[in-house]
Amino acid sequence: MYDVIIIGAGINGCCSAYTLAQAGLNVALIDQDGIASGGSGAAGAFISPKISKAGELKEIMGEAHAEALEFYTTRFPQFTLTKPLLHIANSPQESEKLEYYKYETTLQHSKIDNELKSLLTSEASVDSYIYFSEGAVVDAQGVCNAMAEGIDFYPLKVERLIHSDGEWQVGDLRAKHIILSIGAYPKLLPIDYVGLRGIWGHRIDIKTDTNIPCIFHHHVSISPTTKDGIVAIGATHDVHYSPFTGELYDREQGRLQLLEKASKTLKLNNINILNDYTGLRSGSNDYLPMLGTLVDAEATLNKFPHLRYGERVNPSEYTYYPNLTMINGSGGYGFVLAPYLAKRLGEWLVDGKTLNPILSPSRFFPRWAKRQS
Numbered sequence: 441m442y443d444v445i446i447i448g449a450g451i452n453g454c455c456s457a458y459t460l461a462q463a464g465l466n467v468a469l470i471d472q473d474g475i476a477s478g479g480s481g482a483a484g485a486f487i488s489p490k491i492s493k494a495g496e497l498k499e500i501m502g503e504a505h506a507e508a509l510e511f512y513t514t515r516f517p518q519f520t521l522t523k524p525l526l527h528i529a530n531s532p533q534e535s536e537k538l539e540y541y542k543y544e545t546t547l548q549h550s551k552i553d554n555e556l557k558s559l560l561t562s563e564a565s566v567d568s569y570i571y572f573s574e575g576a577v578v579d580a581q582g583v584c585n586a587m588a589e590g591i592d593f594y595p596l597k598v599e600r601l602i603h604s605d606g607e608w609q610v611g612d613l614r615a616k617h618i619i620l621s622i623g624a625y626p627k628l629l630p631i632d633y634v635g636l637r638g639i640w641g642h643r644i645d646i647k648t649d650t651n652i653p654c655i656f657h658h659h660v661s662i663s664p665t666t667k668d669g670i671v672a673i674g675a676t677h678d679v680h681y682s683p684f685t686g687e688l689y690d691r692e693q694g695r696l697q698l699l700e701k702a703s704k705t706l707k708l709n710n711i712n713i714l715n716d717y718t719g720l721r722s723g724s725n726d727y728l729p730m731l732g733t734l735v736d737a738e739a740t741l742n743k744f745p746h747l748r749y750g751e752r753v754n755p756s757e758y759t760y761y762p763n764l765t766m767i768n769g770s771g772g773y774g775f776v777l778a779p780y781l782a783k784r785l786g787e788w789l790v791d792g793k794t795l796n797p798i799l800s801p802s803r804f805f806p807r808w809a810k811r812q813s
């Protein structure tokens with residue numbers, strides 16, 4: 441009998457397991473394919489600020505970014521490489537956003553020096569940029585494994601969740617609380633209202649004679665050269681490919697795309713591709729991450745049938761699955777958001793603080809219910 445069973449051992453599951461175990465809870469972690477085997481294992485895992493205009497998303501991302509830098513550099517320094525970060529706009533729209541961001545950000549940034557400028561292609565040197573003095577990239581698989589150390593791990597594919605007598609049953613395991621951190625995989629519960637999109641991505645690790653002194657974000661992201669002489673390039677954003685359709689992914693085409701995009705930023709000499717990493721990241725329809733309880737759609741529609749016709753009901757009156765929380769929808773910022781989300785999950789489960797309703801996965805429920813008429 442555990443306090444919490446976490447299903448999905450990506451960065452969200454591992455970071456939640458780490459945070460809850462540190463807070464004294466008895467935690468079990470489950471994954472069908474092993475630790476960091478989904479989107480998290482494929483991630484470039486850059487801890488970079490999101491360049492966005494004012495609003496809730498910007499505020500949450502700003503807070504999450506600051507917390508993540510502090511979290512990884514102090515708790516997992518052996519898996520964290522800190523270097524300056526050069527973000528170059530890749531379109532006129534991004535350039536506009538970037539100039540606005542540059543004007544009002546409190547993050548330290550400066551002009552690039554001639555040495556760095558000399559590495560850039562002529563296309564990259566004319567685009568607008570922001571050069572942050574502090575950026576970071578983490579070893580995605582290393583950090584997930586380190587977080588899961590000492591936690592009971594079960595390599596299982598969860599087919600069904602059963603709740604009876606006040607506890608959840610997952611195979612032979614039992615717990616009071618379930619955390620569902622399954623990324624873009626099939627949802628395990630009838631929660632069609634949770635608007636998630638799985639976006640396929642590809643990253644490669646290469647060796648190159650070119651020494652990369654900082655993090656680059658432009659058409660793709662390029663990591664600094666690690667102490668082992670490795671440079672990571674990622675990621676592509678393929679909204680059409682899904683591993684669940686049985687279609688084969690064209691890896692060679694993906695590699696070509698990554699190298700071609702990287703060559704728009706700088707020239708990489710004598711490239712040798714060492715490894716490919718692919719996976720799905722799951723983004724929410726409104727770009728905000730998800731942390732919260734899940735509405736039992738059938739029970740709620742039975743209780744309030746007029747939700748189908750747009751009747752307004754206070755969300756506190758919906759019927760929720762008991763003691764079940766979802767963390768998801770982090771899109772391309774899963775590693776940035778995970779410490780922020782896990783911290784709030786802990787404060788909620790352990791200290792009884794309330795969760796931010798803006799992040800509730802059930803925020804999509806009323807609009808979905810209206811389409812069920």
Ligand SMILES: Cc1cc2nc3c(=O)[nH]c(=O)nc-3n(C[C@H](O)[C@H](O)[C@H](O)COP(=O)(O)OP(=O)(O)OC[C@H]3O[C@@H](n4cnc5c(N)ncnc54)[C@H](O)[C@@H]3O)c2cc1C
Nearest residue numbers: 448450452472478479480485486598623641675773774775
């Ligand atoms: C190529 C690429 C590059 C990226 N780069 C960055 C980056 O630079 N910075 C950043 O912050 N983010 C980045 N991301 C995004 C980030 O990786 C994701 O947001 C993050 O991995 C989401 O983590 P997760 O734990 O929610 O999901 P996942 O990592 O997908 O984990 C879900 C896990 O659940 C398991 N699971 C699902 N269903 C079941 C079941 N029924 N039973 C048992 N186990 C189950 C899966 O096996 C999987 O391991 C990138 C993503 C990709 C694909």
